Amino acid sequence: MMKYSKNKRNWLIGVTLIGLVTLGMLQFVFGLSTSFPVAEYYEYDKAIPLRDTTRIVLDTTDYQTFSISYNSVHDQRVSGLLSIPKNIAKPIPTIILMHGLGDHKAVDYVAYGNESFLKNGYAVLRIDISGHGERKKEFYDFDLTGPNKYWTRNIVSQTVFDLRRAIDLIETKSELDPDRIGYYGISLGGIIGSIFCGVDHRVKVPVLALAGGQLNLLYGKQAVSKEVKDFLGIIEPLNFIADISPRPLLMLNAKNDEIVPPIMSKLLYKKAKKQKEIIWYDAKHRDAPLDIIYGDGLDWFNQNL
Incomplete structure (x- = not known):
């Protein structure tokens, strides 16, 4: 040697x-x-106090609904509704139910889902997406390719933080089971959910409705540029969807979706790993039958949560 x-x-x-x-x-x-590990972007200090408030707004023979608020990351205050069924053994499994672009936590199609899940023994937490509902200030054009693209991106990323804090809140409620949390997101709520459920494994069963990935397709000829890839990195569903595995993922999509093109939904599903399932409806984005689309989600929760 x-x-x-x-x-x-x-x-x-x-x-x-x-x-x-x-x-x-x-x-x-x-x-x-x-590349920067994008999942690390969504880490935060859990030690920061929630300073949550709870006020009862509806009390029926079957359930109670509370108006809630809590502190999130970046000094944001989140507004929401928490509905808890009565005469159910506690702790109760909880579904986080999220609306789409331009709507709010109590919009009609979300209220429909809330009633459906409550009747089947689930507590339901609904929050307003950042910049929506009670959190709406001045609203600009939601457009990832236009002059408000950074504002638009922040709407998505901030809501991921807000949802992580929502689970922190659930964990403080003795009547709710922190080990049985499901997620049901619709449209923008589904896109946000693909990120949220990828970075936060406390969600045991995700259901993403009318959602898709490969957001760079919105940029046409510039779709493959490094600038576009870097800009979209922290909100691109394809960067997070695989991390949902091995938890059971259900995707619900419309064959004739004119808002989220079916190719984007197919690409998102392909990127996801097992256990996964996708259901296609012969419908457009806004006319998917609520009873069926929620019924399929409910079946998935009943089987896996």
């Missing part, structure tokens, strides 16, 4: 260190480093 003198060994160590430093500088200057 060849032996090195002490001085020669020190020289080799020095050259190696210089080489490593130089490589690091080249990676920094020329962008040769690996």
Whole structure:
């Protein structure tokens, strides 16, 4: 075996260190480093107090509904509704139910789902997407390719943080089971849910309705550019959907969807890993039959949650 003198060994160590430093500088200057792990963007300080409030707004023979609010990341205050069925053994499994673009937590199609899940023994938590409902201030055009693209991206990313804090809230409620949390998101709520459920494994059973991925397709000829890829990285569903596995994922989509093209839904489903299932409806985005689309989601929860 060849032996090195002490001085020669020190020289080799020095050259190696210089080489490593130089490589690091080249990676920094020329962008040769690996991509930022986007899931880490959604880490946050759980120690920050929720400072939540709860006020009863409806009390029936079958359930109670509470108006709730709590602190989220970036000094955001989140508004929501928590409905808890009566005469059910506690702790109760909970469904987080999310609306679509331009709507709010109490919009008619979400209220329909709330009633359906309550009747079947689930508590339901509905919150307003960032910039929606009670959280709406000045609303700009929601457009990832236009002059409000950063504002638009922040709507999505902020809501992921808000949903993670929503689970923190659920964990403080003795009547709710923190080990049996489902998610049902519709349209934008489904797109946000693909990110949220990928980064937060406390959601045991995700259902994504009328959602899709490969957002860069919105950019036409610029779709494959590094600039577009980098901009969309933290909100691209394809970057997160595989991390839902091995939890059971259900996707519900419309064959004639004019808002979320079916190809985007197919790409999202393909990227997801097992256990997964997709159901297609002979419908457009806004006329998918509520009783069926919620019924299929309910069956999935009953089987897996």
